[in-house]
Amino acid sequence: MKLSGWGRYPVVDCRVERLREREALPGLLAGHDTALARGNGRSYGDAALNPELTLSMLAMDRMLAFDAKTGLLTCEAGVMLADVLATFVPRGWFPPVVPGTKFVTVGGMIAADVHGKNHHRDGTFGAHVESLMLATANGDVQPCSRAENADLFRATLGGMGLTGVILAASFRLKPIATAFVMAETLAVRDLDETMAVFEASRDWPYSVAWLDCLARGAKLGRSLITRGTFMARRALPSQLASNPSRLPPVSKFSVPMDAPSVLLNRASISRFNELYYRWGRVRSGGRPVHFDPFFFPLDRIEAWNRLYGRRGFVQYQCVLPKAKSPTGIAALLERIAASGQGPFLTVLKLFGPAGEGLMSFPMEGYTLALDFPIRGGTLALLDGLDAITHAHGGRVYLAKDACCAPERVRQGYPQRDAFKAVRAEAVGETPRFASALSRRLAL
Numbered sequence: 553m554k555l556s557g558w559g560r561y562p563v564v565d566c567r568v569e570r571l572r573e574r575e576a577l578p579g580l581l582a583g584h585d586t587a588l589a590r591g592n593g594r595s596y597g598d599a600a601l602n603p604e605l606t607l608s609m610l611a612m613d614r615m616l617a618f619d620a621k622t623g624l625l626t627c628e629a630g631v632m633l634a635d636v637l638a639t640f641v642p643r644g645w646f647p648p649v650v651p652g653t654k655f656v657t658v659g660g661m662i663a664a665d666v667h668g669k670n671h672h673r674d675g676t677f678g679a680h681v682e683s684l685m686l687a688t689a690n691g692d693v694q695p696c697s698r699a700e701n702a703d704l705f706r707a708t709l710g711g712m713g714l715t716g717v718i719l720a721a722s723f724r725l726k727p728i729a730t731a732f733v734m735a736e737t738l739a740v741r742d743l744d745e746t747m748a749v750f751e752a753s754r755d756w757p758y759s760v761a762w763l764d765c766l767a768r769g770a771k772l773g774r775s776l777i778t779r780g781t782f783m784a785r786r787a788l789p790s791q792l793a794s795n796p797s798r799l800p801p802v803s804k805f806s807v808p809m810d811a812p813s814v815l816l817n818r819a820s821i822s823r824f825n826e827l828y829y830r831w832g833r834v835r836s837g838g839r840p841v842h843f844d845p846f847f848f849p850l851d852r853i854e855a856w857n858r859l860y861g862r863r864g865f866v867q868y869q870c871v872l873p874k875a876k877s878p879t880g881i882a883a884l885l886e887r888i889a890a891s892g893q894g895p896f897l898t899v900l901k902l903f904g905p906a907g908e909g910l911m912s913f914p915m916e917g918y919t920l921a922l923d924f925p926i927r928g929g930t931l932a933l934l935d936g937l938d939a940i941t942h943a944h945g946g947r948v949y950l951a952k953d954a955c956c957a958p959e960r961v962r963q964g965y966p967q968r969d970a971f972k973a974v975r976a977e978a979v980g981e982t983p984r985f986a987s988a989l990s991r992r993l994a995l
């Protein structure tokens with residue numbers, strides 16, 4: 553079938569099989585030189601595509617065990633984050649790290665070693681994984697943890713499915729008293745102030761900034777910073793206190809067709825950014841917000857990826873080391889504003905120290921993420937952004953990437969050779985698990 557990531561670029565013809573139980577894996581792998589596990593396809597580019605054999609993990613969706621004393625959940629890799637939330641929020645538990653959508657699988661979160669709005673305090677999802685079961689070469693299953701097959705464990709966190717098929721994992725949930733977050737939004741004038749507010753917000757568990765990417769000159773980097781913390785029961789206003797762990801209503805909005813590309817022009821995007829900033833300024837201050845819109849605002853609109861039109865889009869996400877971030881992020885924003893190809897939403901986050909995954913994306917510094925609809929000139933612009941990122945010692949996020957050059961990934965991920973060595977030992981010199989991304993980037 554024709555398959556793509558969430559950005560709908562590129563589209564690749566893939567043979568797709570559904571894995572229903574681990575015993576079926578050797579039979580599915582037999583006769584294929586390469587294979588790749590796929591979760592819910594929420595990576596943006598070509599990370600979850602293998603033309604020869606793409607294994608859908610969505611039927612491996614059983615929760616296996618939960619320890620209510622420690623919060624340790626063991627589940628199959630195809631379990632969706634949305635199901636973990638629906639099951640455990642009413643019982644007072646929340647995942648340690650969540651990305652910006654709940655429609656991802658546990659296997660996908662481990663393979664991309666996802667980060668959330670709390671990276672500066674809690675690290676990546678992988679930091680909270682105790683152990684996992686990994687099927688390698690012929691379907692042989694290896695238990696991996698910090699104590700057992702530790703190198704393979706580190707290579708699998710952020711390994712983009714290239715070390716094998718994650719069948720199941722155990723990770724720790726954290727206790728919450730209510731489903732509500734006290735969220736505070738601050739309107740900030742420029743990039744220096746944005747970074748200063750991030751630093752001053754270190755004690756807030758969650759923080760994120762929306763940037764007006766078309767603002768230039770003295771307004772470059774102006775933003776709305778939102779920071780939040782889960783609320784205690786006694787802090788809830790009376791109208792929320794009767795059901796403090798409620799789940800959100802199911803979304804009713806959907807984008808029915810591809811948006812015409814004419815809607816996405818400099819004037820409409822500039823207007824949107826201006827209005828959004830003003831709206832944020834008016835609403836600044838603190839208020840209780842349900843966790844669902846706080847963490848997953850885009851999930852409320854089904855198939856929002858169609859808004860970027862038939863040709864799809866690329867999300868560019870990079871991270872720059874802290875010391876280089878002020879100049880590097882300013883250079884990226886200037887380049888984007890000058891191109892006139894500004895995206896609707898530009899997000900900036902502060903990362904804490906890098907974790908243990910050999911190919912994990914985060915490093916201590918600032919990460920910028922923005923969407924670009926595919927049109928003439930987009931790939932050249934992205935190449936220009938890559939050049940700035942790498943000149944400042946940064947790297948791009950493989951779960952979002954669709955077009956970075958292999959030498960830039962080689963420079964940006966210094967543990968790439970160690971990763972390749974562990975992978976070769978586990979699955980043999982000839983890559984057994986491969987993707988369109990791993991071929992493009994010579995991983």
Ligand SMILES: Cc1cc2nc3c(=O)[nH]c(=O)nc-3n(C[C@H](O)[C@H](O)[C@H](O)COP(=O)(O)OP(=O)(O)OC[C@H]3O[C@@H](n4cnc5c(N)ncnc54)[C@H](O)[C@@H]3O)c2cc1C
Pocket residue numbers: 558588589590591592593594595596599600609629630650651652653655656657658659660661663664665666667668711712713714716717718719850951952987
């Ligand atoms: C709206 C939106 C917001 C997002 N926000 C964030 C964010 O804030 N932070 C962040 O880090 N990411 C974010 N992402 C990216 C997303 O979290 C990751 O791409 C995640 O990996 C997607 O999970 P998935 O189950 O859809 O995996 P897929 O996209 O299907 O696969 C992603 C990778 O995981 C591998 N994989 C999947 N399952 C397995 C398995 N069982 N065994 C081995 N390998 C496997 C695949 O081979 C592939 O390389 C966002 C994505 C969207 C669409």
